[in-house]
Amino acid sequence: MKNIPQNFIYDGHFNVILFRIDDTNPIWISDKNINSIIGENNYLLFNDILPIMMNNREYKYLSKIKLNIDVENDIYFQNESNFHLTILRKEGLDEIISSNLLGKIIEIYIGVIDENKNIIKDELFLFQACHISQIQNINHIFKRISFSIGDVMVNKIIPRDMLNKNDYINLPDNNIGKSIPILYGRFSLTDELNEEFDLAPAIMIDEYENIYLGSNHKIYNSSYDFYLYNSSIKRYVKIISEVEFENNDKAKIRPDYMMECEGIFRLKKMGNLTSNSMFERYLEHINNKTTLQILSQESLFLSSDEIAECGYLDYYYNGLEFGTIKIIISFGSVINGNGNIAGKVKYYLNGEFFTSSNNITANDSNICKEILMDIPIENFFRQIKNIQFGITSEQNAIIEFKKMCVCIKFNRK
Amino acid sequence: MNKIFFNAYGKTNENVLIENIPEIIKSLLIDDIILMKDSCGNYLIDENSFITAIQKRNNWIGAFSLEKISSREILNLLCDYSDSIIIFDNMNRLKILTLDNIELFTEIEESDIMLDKDNLLDLTIRKENKYYNHFTINYKKDYYTGKYTKSEYIYPEKSSLNTNENTHNKYGSYTNICNYSFNLYGDKRELVINCELVRDRITAVNILKKIVERKSIKKDIVMFKSILTNKILKLEIGDQILLNISDLFLQDKFFIIYEINYDLLKSIAEIKAIQINI
Numbered sequence: 001m002k003n004i005p006q007n008f009i010y011d012g013h014f015n016v017i018l019f020r021i022d023d024t025n026p027i028w029i030s031d032k033n034i035n036s037i038i039g040e041n042n043y044l045l046f047n048d049i050l051p052i053m054m055n056n057r058e059y060k061y062l063s064k065i066k067l068n069i070d071v072e073n074d075i076y077f078q079n080e081s082n083f084h085l086t087i088l089r090k091e092g093l094d095e096i097i098s099s100n101l102l103g104k105i106i107e108i109y110i111g112v113i114d115e116n117k118n119i120i121k122d123e124l125f126l127f128q129a130c131h132i133s134q135i136q137n138i139n140h141i142f143k144r145i146s147f148s149i150g151d152v153m154v155n156k157i158i159p160r161d162m163l164n165k166n167d168y169i170n171l172p173d174n175n176i177g178k179s180i181p182i183l184y185g186r187f188s189l190t191d192e193l194n195e196e197f198d199l200a201p202a203i204m205i206d207e208y209e210n211i212y213l214g215s216n217h218k219i220y221n222s223s224y225d226f227y228l229y230n231s232s233i234k235r236y237v238k239i240i241s242e243v244e245f246e247n248n249d250k251a252k253i254r255p256d257y258m259m260e261c262e263g264i265f266r267l268k269k270m271g272n273l274t275s276n277s278m279f280e281r282y283l284e285h286i287n288n289k290t291t292l293q294i295l296s297q298e299s300l301f302l303s304s305d306e307i308a309e310c311g312y313l314d315y316y317y318n319g320l321e322f323g324t325i326k327i328i329i330s331f332g333s334v335i336n337g338n339g340n341i342a343g344k345v346k347y348y349l350n351g352e353f354f355t356s357s358n359n360i361t362a363n364d365s366n367i368c369k370e371i372l373m374d375i376p377i378e379n380f381f382r383q384i385k386n387i388q389f390g391i392t393s394e395q396n397a398i399i400e401f402k403k404m405c406v407c408i409k410f411n412r413k
Numbered sequence: 414m415n416k417i418f419f420n421a422y423g424k425t426n427e428n429v430l431i432e433n434i435p436e437i438i439k440s441l442l443i444d445d446i447i448l449m450k451d452s453c454g455n456y457l458i459d460e461n462s463f464i465t466a467i468q469k470r471n472n473w474i475g476a477f478s479l480e481k482i483s484s485r486e487i488l489n490l491l492c493d494y495s496d497s498i499i500i501f502d503n504m505n506r507l508k509i510l511t512l513d514n515i516e517l518f519t520e521i522e523e524s525d526i527m528l529d530k531d532n533l534l535d536l537t538i539r540k541e542n543k544y545y546n547h548f549t550i551n552y553k554k555d556y557y558t559g560k561y562t563k564s565e566y567i568y569p570e571k572s573s574l575n576t577n578e579n580t581h582n583k584y585g586s587y588t589n590i591c592n593y594s595f596n597l598y599g600d601k602r603e604l605v606i607n608c609e610l611v612r613d614r615i616t617a618v619n620i621l622k623k624i625v626e627r628k629s630i631k632k633d634i635v636m637f638k639s640i641l642t643n644k645i646l647k648l649e650i651g652d653q654i655l656l657n658i659s660d661l662f663l664q665d666k667f668f669i670i671y672e673i674n675y676d677l678l679k680s681i682a683e684i685k686a687i688q689i690n691i
Contacts, residue, residue, distance in 0.1 A: 001517070001648065001652055002502065002503045002646070002647050002648070002649050003503075003504075004643070004646070004647055014641075017677055058678075062677055062678055064674050064675060065674070065675040065677065066672070066673075066674045066675075067500075067501075067673050067674075067675075068671060068672035068673070068685075069498055069650050069651070069671050069672070071498065071671045071687060072687060074489075074493065075489060076489055076493055076497065076498045077485060077488050077489050077492060077498070077499045078498075078499060078500045078650065105505060108677070125646070126503055126504060127503060127646075127675075127677070129503065129504055129505035150501065151485050153449070153501070154442065154485070154488070154507075155483060155484055155485045156446055156484045157481065157482070157484070158441070158445045158446065158479065158481075158482060158483075158484050158487070159445065159480070159481070160445065162481070174415060175415055179480050181479055182423075182441075182445060182478070182479040183421060183424060183477075183478050184423040184431060184432065184437050184475055184477055184478075185422075185423050185430070185431075185432040185437075185474060185475050185477065185612065186421075186423070186430065186432065186476055186612075187419070187420055187422070187612070188420050188421075188422065189612070190420055196562070198420075198553065199418035199419060199421075199556065200419055200421045200423075200478045200556065201416045201417075201418055201478055201557070202416060202417050202418065202419060203416055204415045204416065204417075212416070212417050214419060214421060215421075215423070215424070215478075217424055218424075218425070219421055219422055219423055219424060220422030220423060220425050220428075220430045222420075222421075223420075224419050224420055224421060225419065226419045226420075227417065227418040227419065228417055228418070229557040236418065236557075251421065253417060253419065
């Protein structure tokens with residue numbers, strides 16, 4: 001609802017319309033003869049430049065003022081509207097009302113003139129303020145002042161600064177013209193074990209120095225994890241080598257050039273070494289995300305296509321930690337069987353069995369067990385064609401299985 | 414490899430994370446769209462309207478990374494999702510209004526409406542054309558694949574649809590609105606919202622519910638002409654009105670003004686308003 005000034009004297013019929021152009025010396029244009037505007041200083045007043053009557057007919061010097069927001073068509077921001085005011089050209093007026101006023105605010109007031117033909121500014125009702133968009137001489141008689149309001153006032157491309165080679169000499173060609181993101185809210189819900197990633201993108205601005213920008217502004221102070229998306233395996237992998245992060249006027253990220261990464265893959269595909277008796281339970285576990293019970297002397301083996309697709313991998317196993325691979329298994333309750341253990345973790349590579357010394361016991365109940373396993377083959381991920389990780393239970397044991405993930409480290413080429 | 418990805422928290426205001434949707438709108442307007450300032454150096458923005466909207470949309474959370482978009486497009490999306498509109502008031506200040514605030518309204522009486530040449534009220538009523546009854550919102554966009562990783566939906570119940578779709582009354586009264594729409598119009602109309610600005614389920618469901626309220630039933634649209642009396646002069650776009658006019662079945666319907674045509678020289682206003690409640 002518009003604010004109407006307390007002193008606005010109005011009985012349903014205003015008798016004066018005034019226009020005020022906000023300039024160094026405000027310019028007032030009135031449709032009635034008035035003597036002065038009380039409450040305004042150093043102003044110019046024109047009483048006689050509106051063509052109210054022409055050839056004994058009322059002249060429509062002010063167009064209709066249409067204000068609208070097109071909610072019917074799912075537009076929720078006020079539309080651009082244009083209006084105009086026609087004034088008479090007079091000697092000396094062209095210099096005052098000229099293109100210098102473009103962009104200035106024009107205010108339309110209505111009110112009532114007192115008996116002394118004075119106007120008190122505070123008692124006028126500011127009907128609408130707009131911006132001057134055009135001033136043109138129609139002919140030798142008329143001049144038109146056009147003004148506008150609505151989305152034209154805010155319609156810009158954001159972010160305003162686009163990436164270019166002048167600012168960023170080593171900018172990759174395919175990032176020219178892109179913008180540095182504006183970042184709102186939080187990207188912090190990453191759950192690697194469930195393969196849920198909620199990550200904000202950072203764009204490369206220097207392909208030689210390996211520098212990325214995540215935002216064109218300082219961001220909230222928190223701890224950061226950095227990831228790469230590996231398109232060949234369709235997975236995000238965590239950068240675990242050193243990453244410099246600056247958070248001054250921009251969020252700037254600089255990982256080690258030879259990035260060391262870690263990928264965690266949840267194993268879901270049933271391996272052919274799984275006990276037949278488990279088939280129904282396995283399907284229910286996959287479909288309904290339920291806990292899977294491994295009963296006495298049963299075997300559950302899971303495989304991952306992704307890490308077995310030899311030739312598609314664009315990474316290689318990290319030589320620094322050659323000989324290890326991490327298996328992460330999440331258990332519910334575990335009941336020991338014969339030999340005081342519940343079962344063993346085993347794996348098969350290219351169909352060849354490798355055991356491990358990793359026993360599962362009742363102590364592993366309701367925990368996430370991490371097991372580092374030996375890798376017996378050089379260039380492991382280049383040679384591997386089939387891999388199955390699994391659990392075999394002992395007689396009389398019961399193991400509640402939740403999920404199994406395999407974690408590998410590699411250097412990004 | 415031109416992008417890496419990170420767990421990040423976005424922009425702040427005085428070291429507090431900006432994530433409330435009306436607050437994001439305000440931040441975009443001030444920091445990135447560069448609003449005009451008045452002669453005192455204040456932004457031409459109605460602060461009180463933003464304070465009210467931020468309170469009303471307290472748990473409506475946005476989280477997104479913006480790359481090259483028109484301010485018109487992003488502001489419209491944010492308004493759509495937060496069920497609000499942005500207008501310029503008569504002082505040229507930007508003002509935000511949430512659309513569910515039926516607290517302040519102006520009652521329009523028959524005497525406020527002009528008569529036409531046949532001495533009848535200069536008032537017309539029509540129905541909106543669009544409606545939907547199957548609503549899906551996709552959210553939590555993956556910025557590498559461009560795909561949305563989460564969805565929520567509100568559909569009519571299976572019984573009213575007579576199809577094999579696996580639907581259930583998960584959203585109570587909102588499912589009932591969909592049932593009502595489907596039974597009233599007799600056909601399935603689907604609306605899928607790809608909401609790239611939201612990552613959490615609570616906000617996605619809030620948005621979905623508001624869209625169900627707004628778009629499931631064809632709303633009435635009224636148009637009338639009035640003399641610029643003090644009451645009419647005060648009205649602006651976004652104001653809510655109730656029409657106290659007998660025999661037209663409008664008494665229990667609240668409308669929001671979305672267009673005003675002023676003819677100041679004749680002291681007349683033509684007003685268009687759309688129903689906001691069901």
